[in-house]
Amino acid sequence: DVKVTQSSRYLVKRTGEKVFLECVQDMDHENMFWYRQDPGLGLRLIYFSYDVKMKEKGDIPEGYSVSREKKERFSLILESASTNQTSMYLCASNSAPGTDTQYFGPGTRLTVL
Amino acid sequence: GQQLNQSPQSMFIQEGEDVSMNCTSSSIFNTWLWYKQDPGEGPVLLIALYKAGELTSNGRLTAQFGITRKDSFLNISASIPSDVGIYFCAGHYGGATNKLIFGTGTLLAVQP
Numbered sequence: 001d002v003k004v005t006q007s008s009r010y011l012v013k014r015t016g017e018k019v020f021l022e023c024v025q026d027m028d029h030e031n032m033f034w035y036r037q038d039p040g041l042g043l044r045l046i047y048f049s050y051d052v053k054m055k056e057k058g059d060i061p062e063g064y065s066v067s068r069e070k071k072e073r074f075s076l077i078l079e080s081a082s083t084n085q086t087s088m089y090l091c092a093s094n095s096a097p098g099t100d101t102q103y104f105g106p107g108t109r110l111t112v113l
Numbered sequence: 114g115q116q117l118n119q120s121p122q123s124m125f126i127q128e129g130e131d132v133s134m135n136c137t138s139s140s141i142f143n144t145w146l147w148y149k150q151d152p153g154e155g156p157v158l159l160i161a162l163y164k165a166g167e168l169t170s171n172g173r174l175t176a177q178f179g180i181t182r183k184d185s186f187l188n189i190s191a192s193i194p195s196d197v198g199i200y201f202c203a204g205h206y207g208g209a210t211n212k213l214i215f216g217t218g219t220l221l222a223v224q225p
Contacts (some may be wrong), residue, residue, distance in 0.1 A: 004155070009153075031211050033211075033213075037134070040122065040217060040218075041116070041217060042117075042119070042201060042215045042216055042217040042218050043118055043156075043201065043215040044116075044215075045212060048211060048212070050211055056210070080166045090155050090156070092155075094211070099159065100144045100146060100205040100212060100213065101146065101158055101161060102158075103158075104148075104155030104157070105155050106154050106155050107153075107154070107155050
């Protein structure tokens with residue numbers, strides 16, 4: 001079974017803090033993704049990575065950066081957290097270019113005060 | 114970025130009722146996917162559709178890939194309380210692209 005894990009289920013941070021969200025997958029997948037989920041807006045892609053040290057912007061990359069130093073780990077970084085980044089963050093992975101199915105982690109609910 | 118129009122936005126039904134939801138796009142997709150997100154969890158794939166007109170079942174769930182390739186439908190028969198959650202459609206353009214385009218989600222509540 002594919003397993004995608006996220007470092008925290010719930011996180012509370014203050015405005016201006018630097019925030020790291022970690023995601024690890026154990027299936028040797030090439031592709032990894034970060035989404036944010038907001039009510040009524042569905043899932044919106046922030047960044048994705050198709051290989052170690054490779055990244056591409058998704059639809060809403062502003063205010064975020066990412067890091068992929070190892071194949072199994074993909075980190076989302078909020079350089080200076082703001083209240084409008086309060087959201088559910090979901091990590092996903094899949095195995096090869098063009099593969100449609102993505103496997104999701106359980107999500108991190110981030111609250112920025 | 115593009116998002117898919119998914120309707121209804123929410124549904125509150127009695128146990129045993131059938132449920133229908135749909136997803137429409139302005140673009141053609143090569144693959145349609147339906148995911149379910151249980152409360153407090155990440156989305157899990159329910160059904161994948163690969164051909165226009167295709168009808169695929171997974172237990173009480175049936176999904177269809179629209180003939181125009183711009184829409185898809187999900188039906189749940191004889192709903193039960195564990196069907197509660199958010200249902201997302203997603204489209205894939207095919208080729209080498211890695212991206213999925215997700216719908217806005219349908220929240221389903223089932224009253225026992």
